[in-house]
Amino acid sequence: MLASWKQLIFQILLLLISCRHINTTSPDPTPPPLVPIDSLPRDVRRAAFKGEGQIEKVELLNPVNLELVCTWTGHQNKESNITGFWRKDGLEIENSHLTVQLQNEQYQLQQVFNIVSEENLGNYSCVFESEVKIDFVVAVPQIGEIRDKPVVTYVGDSGVITCKMEDSKPMPNTWKWYKANGTDKEEIFAAAEPQRYEIKNNERKTKLLVNNLTMADSGLYYCGAVYTLSTSMGHVELKVITYYEPLKPFMAIVAEVFILVTAILLFERSRSKKNDTEGDMMSDQTNTLSPGENNGLEGSSSMRQRKT
């Protein structure tokens, strides 16, 4: 009996010990680890405070240790010590408060951030004395040249949507296409439906061909430039209409032309009938056409008449 008790206690002890080593990771909403991981390359970006609303763009492709350096020349009465801290997406980063000393007539605040995944991208701000701040927008290259007007195509026809990453920006690893489905985006897999979709990727350009269009294909299409860190999106609208849409104005214009031509020709026919019935009055008619000049014409005598 004593042996089984000993076994139970021993097992309980064992259980307690092993329990201590089980870590439950609680989801941490914002801050990246402030301790740098040495295997990543280091990217340093500096900014000096120029004025309010200053925004610096930081374009990243791959995971890096991003060091952001802010400098500020300070107010008129420069104190030797001020406080500074960092924010991400408007929320204060824990343990980022530092005391900054005045060196070479300016204050300098620097911090190294671990940018490894999509959550680490965002708006980083360095703040001096809770009033002077510089924003760093850390993101993957954004698609600039994107068509803002919808691509209009017809039922049964095929539609082509293109996206391009400018030459001045780094090339994406690959491209992906999504179709908007309510508020969601659904990825388009060309391999799954080769008759309908075709994706042609060409480093900086990507083309989505949609064959055999139907009205349901209308909507927003998203092209994603895939970088290691994240995917930058651009969107283009595709509008599918039937052939009746342009046909209506076309028929209206053809009808207008027909009416005008008939009217003009009828008017002419009626005038020529009037001329015929008024037979002898023809000479009077020529006079009414151009009264003054005709008399002048008949009278002037510059050149003699020649038979042609």
Next chain:
Amino acid sequence: MPPAAATNLGYTPPDGGWGWAIVVGAFISIGFSYAFPKSLTIYFKDIQEYFAVSYSEIAWVSSVMLASMYAAGPVSSILVNRYGSRPVVMVGGVLVSTGMVLASFGTAIIHLYLCIGVIGGFGLAFNLQPALTIIGTYFQVKRPLANGLAMTGSPVVLFTLAPLNQFLLDSFGWRGSFLILGGIVLNCCVAGSLMRPVNKKALKKPEKTEPPECNGGAAEEAATVDTITQSDNLTEENQKESKSQGCVNRFIDISLFKHRGFLIYLIGNVVMFFGFFAPVVFLAPCAKHKGIDEYSAAFLLSIFALADMFIRPTTGFIGNTKWIRPRIQYFFSFAVSYNGVCHLLFPLASEYTGLVVYAVFFGFAFGMLSALLFEVLMDLVGAHRFSSAVGLVTIIECGPVLLGPPLSGALVDIFGDYKYMYYACGVFMLVPGIFFFIMHYFNYRRLDKERGQIVAVDVRTCEEAVELKTNPDDKAAHDTDE
């Protein structure tokens, strides 16, 4: 207005009345002919993406259309000589419309070349020639003004079509837009229906030719020197032998190649057209190259179009005045040289203000030249040979018009700078301008001499005839002279 010269057309043109309706019709036809190929460039980007072709392949559509339009000139002339202006313009309108509608269903780029390029080009040629010809039949005294007004159609239609095309593209895509454009261009048929053939019988000059002739001496100072009657009278005598050429001559007047004035015009124009269109084509790219943003560069083209629009009727009006009309060839030579000088001075413009000034002056130059381009040809060869003349001129000009922009583009690519291209264009326009001045000086002298001979012969025959006539006839002729 200078007093009208009697023409050897066999009738007196109305110079008004229904003539103004003809001007409206010609305005529409000429407007579509020149502006339509230029306005299609808005669709090129979308079509390029749809068919997955390069930009030069799509630009061929415009080139083929322009080439067909110029190459079909003689065909158009033959048809006009045979059937008159009205049926040809209506057929032309239907052709362009058909071409555009077929193109809207096209599935390959070659369909566009054939439908828009060939069929459309032919249709536009069938619009341009008859419109110009019929003005010559309706106007004599006010012809430069009528020509200037009709040629204003080109910038006005371009100005209207450009935003309209953009709107159509955004609403209907390129296919629907081509369909609707096919409808819009059908309005050329309306223009054609306005082109009622002039009623020659109703306007025939009465047969009292003897007394007016005898006042040849007094009327000489008052009369306009009309090179039409002179050149026609003289070359007709040369032609009596070549009447036997028969078959071809019935359709198109090949003997024009022996016509002095026509040859001067042809040689000058062939050289001039190398440098005519390229500056317009490259105005916006050159501005962007100098660092101007896209919207301001496009605005330069609008300024150019507005200046062009304003100057064309003005030039027509000036060309009609009694000081210019007798020596209108010099006015044309001035317009050509002015173009050349404009382009030579262009490289001096560096910032936006300079470019705006250049756009205004170039707009004036371009419009002046365009307004006079066909008026001087009519002045040289006469209204009834004009149809054949313009057909021959357009097919020969086909080469320089097509080669001009690509050659200029090559110049830009070689030197990497636009100024050498502008220097070249300036030279290509200044040299013909000076050529025209010199040649027309000699031509006018020859014509004056020949006219002097005719008048001398007339006076002699008149003196014999005058004993048979009574005085009141002479007096009436005198009174109506001024």
